[in-house]
Amino acid sequence: MKPCQRALVNSSCSIAEISEACGYSSMGMLCRAFKHKNGVTPTEYRKENKLYI
Numbered sequence: 001m002k003p004c005q006r007a008l009v010n011s012s013c014s015i016a017e018i019s020e021a022c023g024y025s026s027m028g029m030l031c032r033a034f035k036h037k038n039g040v041t042p043t044e045y046r047k048e049n050k051l052y053i
Contacts, residue, residue: 001033001034001037001038003021003022004018004019004022004030004034004042005038005045005049007021007022008042008045008046008049009045009046009049009050015027015030015031015042015043015046018030018042019031030042
């Protein structure tokens with residue numbers, strides 16, 4: 001899950017692209033696993049943790 005979290009914060013790739021790169025069979029699978037583990041969706045996580053440089 002850490003690679004997904006890093007990608008969400010440090011890249012502008014779509015969640016679909018991140019899910020594929022992290023080995024999930026679909027964006028929905030990543031979203032379910034991510035929310036179960038982190039308590040928020042990938043989109044919410046990205047908004048809360050995005051690094052603005």
